Amino acid sequence: MHEVSLNRVITDYLTGLEIMDTTYEDLRQALAKLLVEDRKYPRENIRSKYPLDYAISGEPHSVALDLAVFSPEGDPLLALVFCPGEVGTFVRESVAAARIHLPSPFPLVIVTDSMDLQLVETRTAEVIGTGFNAVPRWGDLPALALEHPCPKPGEDRLDKERRILAAYDGLGGPCCGGECGI
Template identity: 45%
Template sequence: MHETSLGGTLRDYLSGEEIDETTFEEFRQALARLLVEEQGYPRERIRAKVKLTYCIDGEEYERPLDFVVYDEKDRPIFVVLFCAGNVGSFERETVCAARLVEGGPVPYALVTDTMNASLMDVRTGEVAATGMHAVPNWDALLEMVRKADVKPLTEEQRERQTRVFHTYCGFLFGTCCSETCSLPPKDKGKA
């Protein structure tokens, strides 16, 4: 299943700006509201559609990450990905993204379809909790991050994670139904 434009716009919950309405955007907006209104995340600590740029065999690619949460020192601490489909099918991709995000790796990541969720321990790659109750509140997240043992990736680890991530993007995110939704190389002509 791929994301397509619905031809309209809607007001982004986090920024207040008008954004394109897509098949998945309402779910992302609901997820942002859940993080802020129910889980206590400061709105200004959440950034939407953060670009993860990576290189494979000399070709540069981008994959937007639905949400990246930052601490008071502007360090990424949590990655949240929305998925359309079985949450379990997206766990490994989510862990890779959390390891590769600029300024990361982050200690924890969440993948959700807004009905189910998997909270991932990024260091081990294991599922820490499942279900929508697995979404940590802000204070719990900060405590989890404080206790986490996060180490930067070596170049070899980064290369392996990038290849795994690209494989998932190509098959699960990018080429799900036709060439029109394939993950293109980053347009080198755009900023």
């Protein structure tokens, strides 16, 4: 996702720290608020703009997951990605990102444009829920993740997933003319 700074500072819902506002930050903040207030996720288990660094043939790449949810023990549970377009067209890219997370993949991915939402199982890329009611409650999330395990792919598969992610990321063109702040 390519964002442009709006040249103003806001208070981050999750951390209480001041952050730069961007074209999509209001959506990220609303999704974090939904997870915490409606679905009862502990703030400390959610990371905003979670960096996902990887390399292809030694060349560094990086993307950011809008929200990443971890168990109290630090295990990845859910990656949440905002997409500025048709949700279904962003599922493959989001699944690739979830699969390459190390040391282990995110077993579940949510892809949303703020009006539509798909809950996806990472291993098979199968949509297992649609609409905002598909967002699991915190108490149900660990069991749901266990129902849909995603083992770490082999090195050959990881390389392919990294290349898929880089290809999709590259389709967006140059990032905001160099102004991207994520």
